[in-house]
Amino acid sequence: MQRLSGETPVTSPRLPVSVLTGFLGSGKTTLLQALLRHPAMARTAVIINEFGEVGLDHLLVAKASENMVLMDSGCLCCTIRGDLVDTLRDLFLKRVRGEVPDFERVVVETTGLADPAPIIHTLMTDPLLAARFRLDGVIATVDAAHGSSQLDRQPESVKQAAVADRIVLTKTDVAAPAATVALMKRLNAINPAAPIIPAAHGAIDPAVLFDAGLYNPETKSPDVVRWLREEAYRDEQARGHDHHEDGHHGHEHHEHGEHGHDHTHDDHHHDHEHEHEHEHGDHCAADCGHDHHHHDANRHDDHIRAFCMVIDRRVPWNGFVDFMEALIAQGGDNLLRVKGLLNVQESDLPVVVHGVQHMFHPPVRLEEWPSEDQRTKLVFITRDLGPTVIEPLFNSLVWGEGEAPAA
Numbered sequence: 001m002q003r004l005s006g007e008t009p010v011t012s013p014r015l016p017v018s019v020l021t022g023f024l025g026s027g028k029t030t031l032l033q034a035l036l037r038h039p040a041m042a043r044t045a046v047i048i049n050e051f052g053e054v055g056l057d058h059l060l061v062a063k064a065s066e067n068m069v070l071m072d073s074g075c076l077c078c079t080i081r082g083d084l085v086d087t088l089r090d091l092f093l094k095r096v097r098g099e100v101p102d103f104e105r106v107v108v109e110t111t112g113l114a115d116p117a118p119i120i121h122t123l124m125t126d127p128l129l130a131a132r133f134r135l136d137g138v139i140a141t142v143d144a145a146h147g148s149s150q151l152d153r154q155p156e157s158v159k160q161a162a163v164a165d166r167i168v169l170t171k172t173d174v175a176a177p178a179a180t181v182a183l184m185k186r187l188n189a190i191n192p193a194a195p196i197i198p199a200a201h202g203a204i205d206p207a208v209l210f211d212a213g214l215y216n217p218e219t220k221s222p223d224v225v226r227w228l229r230e231e232a233y234r235d236e237q238a239r240g241h242d243h244h245e246d247g248h249h250g251h252e253h254h255e256h257g258e259h260g261h262d263h264t265h266d267d268h269h270h271d272h273e274h275e276h277e278h279e280h281g282d283h284c285a286a287d288c289g290h291d292h293h294h295h296d297a298n299r300h301d302d303h304i305r306a307f308c309m310v311i312d313r314r315v316p317w318n319g320f321v322d323f324m325e326a327l328i329a330q331g332g333d334n335l336l337r338v339k340g341l342l343n344v345q346e347s348d349l350p351v352v353v354h355g356v357q358h359m360f361h362p363p364v365r366l367e368e369w370p371s372e373d374q375r376t377k378l379v380f381i382t383r384d385l386g387p388t389v390i391e392p393l394f395n396s397l398v399w400g401e402g403e404a405p406a407a
């Protein structure tokens with residue numbers, strides 16, 4: 001993670017890139033086909049693996065080059081050439097030379113089984129891309145009919161939902177309504193901040209999928225409150241308190257200077273779930289539609305924790321970097337998503353951090369605080385890594401409190 005000097009300029013006019021992910025057969029192609037027809041997708045470049053997969057023939061207007069075609073909606077569609085960096089660079093050069101329409105956003109489809117993290121990492125950290133493109137957000141399709149059993153069995157599908165900024169619930173036309181409701185609750189527990197949008201056969205307003213990033217194109221400035229949605233984590237934790245009779249409690253606690261330091265005005269507040277181990281009896285099927293929380297070792301989402309930390313004291317940036325680096329060393333793969341708004345000791349302006357697993361976007365210093373609330377807020381979506389590990393590590397490396405937990 002970078003030291004604070006290398007922030008990305010807030011105002012650089014870079015093209016937003018959205019990543020479309022989702023489990024095999026979850027409806028990515030169907031969604032893309034519907035999107036490609038949509039007039040609102042004009043000025044969008046869509047990157048796919050193969051034209052054949054999307055069945056473009058009836059939408060096709062002109063072939064711009066061997067791997068690029070123009071749709072009658074005005075949308076540009078191209079296949080991956082080399083890797084994503086080469087493809088995006090090529091696309092950008094063609095746009096500059098006027099060889100393709102002047103697209104203003106990009107959508108990249110990942111293959112079904114693919115872990116979306118490497119693509120997100122490339123978009124977050126590749127220096128050549130960073131000058132021209134920015135990650136807008138991750139869109140994940142989840143099959144309303146089979147999503148629940150996929151979440152049970154496939155860790156990749158949990159990861160796709162966990163890293164998403166928008167979750168599109170497909171096949172709602174064929175799924176049992178009760179199962180759809182149960183799946184939505186489950187997805188909300190995995191990823192409380194991502195809106196879950198039902199869309200049968202790709203019927204969706206493209207506008208709801210985009211502009212999920214830190215930058216709000218309407219105000220042309222960062223909108224960190226909308227992006228962080230820290231309150232969604234609190235709401236989900238509060239709901240967890242009501243629903244999870246089997247031992248998950250969402251609550252807020254306030255630690256006071258337990259170590260003999262005078263921290264009475266500087267408490268750090270942590271909202272989190274306690275982790276407990278349980279014995280379990282029989283459960284009904286995962287798709288049963290009942291509103292209860294299964295705690296089955298096969299349910300990959302039972303390993304997922306979504307929680308936030310709110311910290312009153314100004315945070316030393318180098319201590320925070322030490323903390324993040326230790327956390328990455330300890331469990332980077334299990335750090336599915338981290339977002340944060342920091343009040344750092346070194347600056348009166350807030351700093352935004354964003355990471356997926358072991359890769360972090362360069363920190364961004366905002367030009368002003370988004371609200372009166374100037375506390376540091378960190379949101380985490382993790383796997384097998386709860387607040388009971390993360391908070392002591394933070395306290396140790398940021399405040400020098402207690403024993404440094406073994407990294």
Ligand SMILES: Nc1nc2c(ncn2[C@@H]2O[C@H](COP(=O)(O)OP(=O)(O)OP(=O)(O)O)[C@@H](O)[C@H]2O)c(=O)[nH]1
Nearest residue numbers: 023024025026027028029030112170171174200201
């Ligand atoms: N009833 C119904 N069927 C759908 C819907 N969305 C997709 N399907 C069907 O589900 C199957 C898989 O959909 P695709 O769009 O190919 O899924 P995909 O995620 O692109 O699949 P891969 O490329 O194999 O990963 C196809 O037979 C679609 O017609 C939907 O909303 N409702």
